Amino acid sequence: MNILDDIINNLKANKTILYPTDTVWGLGCDATNESAVKKIYQLKNREESKSLIILVDSIEMLQNHVENIPKKALEILKKAEKPTTIIYNNPKGLAANTIASDNTIAIRIPKDEFCIQLIKEFGKPIISTSANVSGDPTPKSFSEISEAILKNVDYVVNLHQEKVAEKSSTILKIEGDDVIVIRE
Template sequence: MRSIIEKTKYFLKESKTILYPTDTVWGIGCDATNSDAVKKVYKLKNREESKSLIILVDSVEMLERYLKSVPKEALEYLSNTTKPTTIIYSDPINLAQNTIAGDNTIAIRIVQDEFCRNLIRKFGKPIVSTSANVSGDPTPKTFSEISAAIVNNVDYVVNLHQDSIAEKSSTIVKIDNGNVTIIRE
C-alpha cells in the first residue's frame, strides 16, 4: 500500500485529480487547498461550483487547522458514532474558496479508512471527496459501476479495493449555534 500512497500523493501535489476508495463510496478527489485542482473536479462531475464539496481530513488536529473553531458539539457527536460522519461547519479557513458553500460552510469528514487516513497524513493537507459520478447520476456502489466519463478523465485511478461494495454514503450532520441537525442518515 505504501507505493500506492506515494503515487497518489504525487498526483495530488501536481494539482491532479484522483479516483479513489474512501470509507464510504468511491470518490473523485484532489488537493482541497488548490482552487485549480478543485475546478477540475467540478468539470469532471459536470457540477456547478455553487454546490460545495466534502473534504476529508485525517484527524481532529487537522480539522482544527481548517476551521476558525471546532464546536464542542461536533467533537461530542464524533466521539459517540462509529459510522462515517460528515459534519457541516461554519467559518472554514485555509481551503480553496471554491470548496466552500455560499453560506460560508464546509462539509468535512475525519476519514476512518486506513488508505485514506495514511494518504492524507503523508500528503499533509485535506483532500476533496465527492462521489464518483456525473452530477445527477446515481452514486456508484462499486468501482465497476463508475462511468467511463469519470474513469477515463481523472488523472489517476487508485488500484485498491476495486472489488469492494460500498455500504453507503456518510451520515451528514450540520452544527449551527450549538444545534445538531441530521441532514442525511
C-alpha cells in the same frame, strides 16, 4: 515507489484522483488548490455553487481548517460508529471554490486506514465527492463508475476495487445545541 507515493505525486501536481474512501468511491484532489478543485467540478459536470466534502486525518488537521469546532461536533466525532460528515462555519486555509456560499464546509475524518495514511502523508485535506456525474446515481462499487469519470480522471487508485459500499456518509449541521440531519 509505492502506491501512496504515486497518489501523493499526482495530488501535488494538482491532478484528480479516483480512490476508495471510507464510504463510496470518491473523486479527490488537493482541497487547498483552486485549479485542482475546479477539475473535480468539471469531471462531475457540477455547479461550483454546490460545495464538496473534504477529508482530514485528525481533529488537529480539522482545527487548522475551521475557525471554531463546536463542542457538540467533538462529542459526535468521538461517538460516531459510521462515517459522519459535519458542516462547519468559517472554514480557513482551503480553496475558495470548496466553500459554500453561506461560508460553510463539510468535513469528515475517515476511520479508513488507507484514507488516513494518504491524508497524513500528503499533509493536506483532500476532496471526497462521489465518483459520478452530477445527477447520476452514486456508484456503490468500482464496476459501477461511469466511463466518463474513468476516462477523464487523472489517476485511478488500484486498490480495493472489489469493495462495495452500502451508502454515503451521514451529514450533520450543528446550530447552537441543535443537530440538524442533512443526509441520513
